[in-house]
Amino acid sequence: MAAIIEVRDLCHTYSVGTPFEHDAIKHMDFTVEKGEFLGVIGHTGSGKSTLIQHLNGLLKPTCGDVLLGGESIWKDKQTTRRARFRVGLVFQYPEYQLFEDTVFEDIAFGPKNMGLDAAQVKQRVLRAAEFAGVKASSLEKSPFDLSGGQKRRVAIAGVIAMEPEIVIFDEPTAGLDPAARASLLDNISTYQKATGATVLMVSHSMDDVAVMADRLLVLNEGQIEMLGTPAQIFAKAERLQSIGLTVPQVTSLFLRLKELGLPVDPATYTVDAALKQLLRLKGGA
């Protein structure tokens, strides 16, 4: 696989030259592979939000560079603007950015800004609405008349309608109930499989990212703490807990079983994998 995003020696300092000056990101280096699902985790203030706003050029690095497909997004003005469309960013609580009269118009805002013609815009809106799980009957309604969960889906459709190569979701399930959460994650996963897009998902919920991500990027105080597959990351569960992160419930259960003396792999994080191991033990017992 080829690298699609390369983050090179990135740092970002807020409020330079004032008493509030602080380093949100300190010299980060990593690459994201084309088509992968990367989970980004870290507690509040670890630099997650600052990092993702660099990937589509919303924030300018204090030092270092961000490369998209091998090319710096800061090469010239056009490249920076193109990065906005190549990297779709879904902010936390994105439903608060809706503003158009109808759901259709709101989803069309991004594609229109790209300068597409009406036919292309329409095609993209319909496809994005379907991927995001926006009901076809809602398209002509005002976005403000929809339920909270539906509003969020409209906002997500508004970003994926730009058909970005990379989509970044910042806490997409925050505040949703379990059923809505599961269904939205399902939509994201279907979308990725159908389009082959690269997906980055920032989340507090270890259980969500553990199941969905190919690799996890763990941030702590503006630096990369770990980067690896979920199994590799959860094998260092103690370290995660010491930097204030939780581990999936299955992982903490298996850590405890290991402590008690059962021959289990503590880097287990899904119920299915857990059952497999436990049933094997039972067979052996």
Place this chain on the structure above:
Amino acid sequence: MLKDITLGQYFPGNTIVHRLDPRTKLLMTLLYIVALFLCKWFVSYGLMLVFLITAVALSRIRPKALFKGLKPLLVIIVFTAVINLFYTDGRVLAEFWIFKITVEGIQNAFFLVLRIMLLVMGTFLLTYTTSPIALTDGLESLLSPLKKIHFPVHELAMMMSIALRFIPTLIEETDKIISAQKARGADFETGNIFRRAKALIPILVPLFVSAFRRADELATAMECRCYHGGEGRTKLKQLHYHTRDVLCLLLGLALLAGVIVLRHFTL
């Protein structure tokens, strides 16, 4: 970028100026402004200047901070100075084309600039040394006699303090909305004035929607915490006049009296 805006910035401290009752400071500012507008000639302006310098020194506010507050007003100050310089009749000193510089013009321009600077710096000293909440309390207390004529003093004070509470929240929210719309390719920097004005819609609509939602939730939360208007309300921090307040107010009155007396002398 919006975070850099300072609105009635307050520098916490524990000097005598900080500790004065907010009502005293409000009244002093009022006396100071009245005196300033009654000032004529050098001695009275000098008196005001001495008063301000003493107050600033006591407050330990760095003069740099006060001058910084003057910066946005620079254009107005220069403009009024120039107007007064060129358009005052009197003894002509120099003349070219349609412009005349007169002795009176120089005097007027000088005093006017001094007056604006003293005015702005004096009021800044008030907001720099008094927390917004203390200012609101002070204002509510000073205006309370107006309740007798059914003037909504409490409601006004409550509105002011809620506005102060929500300004940072709404600024933060505006920043977020701008970023979110930029991420969808919104362009706020190019195009003519109409295009730019139109580009504001994707920011303003979500901002208003959110402000209304917040107002609605806040109203419910306030009801839940037994808010039922100003009637029978008490205060965590009650305002008390101390000896220093009385002395300060006497000083303020003396200053005003001094300035009035000095009007009769060309000094």
Place this chain on the structure above:
Amino acid sequence: MGNAISVQDLHFSYPPQNGGAPYPVFDGLDVNIEEGSFVAVLGHNGSGKSTLAKHCNAILLPEGGSVQVFGMDTADEAQLLEIRRTVGMVFQNPDNQMVANVVEEDVAFAPENLGVPSEEIRKRVDDALKTVGMYDYRSHAPHLLSGGQKQRIAIAGVIAMQPRCIVLDEPTAMLDPHGREDVIRTIETLNRENGITVVLITHHMTEAIRADRVIVMQEGRILTDGTPKEVFTQVELLRSAGLEVPATTQIIYELNKAGLSLPLDALSTEECAHVLYETLKT
């Protein structure tokens, strides 16, 4: 002990919007909350949880039936302030329930409204801030605090009224795991040490497990009601209501299906680990 909240045959519907039909929520709901208990209310969005919460301190009034709080009828307007003082309410978004731009002034808001004398307010504010562990932040501006800290300030603002019951409507929905844990621990302290009745509306099973009693709501009715162990062992029922089941319960449930007979009510990680260890050790 008696009931803190007693809901009898509650009927309620939201008024029609945009010319549509009224939206019915409750059609004869009965529920009692015992004084001193810690009750979690679960249910997906639209199940009526928040509407029920708003009936507990007369923000909403019943269309039929009655809601009594500590013997007071919420429809009795003469007792409105006393009802709201007795049953405090904390909402989801901490930003939208703070009135003042200094922490201690915000906590003082309710006692000020109640006409409590200044010295007494000072004492209540200090006590409330100490209880939630935010005393050191008393002169801070709320917008500079984290979500969890703001929510604890909101709780302090309610306990400064010295209520006998607190209803929290998804107080942790917008918080990170850290903030969530701080808030839940604060709520537990209020219940266990200060004897305040707590009604916690939540989506998170891990929070509900810590209550004495769990009520699961669906479409304005009570689906199931009991101790956490009684409720969370009903795996099929919870799944049908669109609720998640703790991973520990899922594992034991599936193992039982595969022929083991383990107790389903080993909810906590520790209990579950011991049950598994005892069965599977060689």
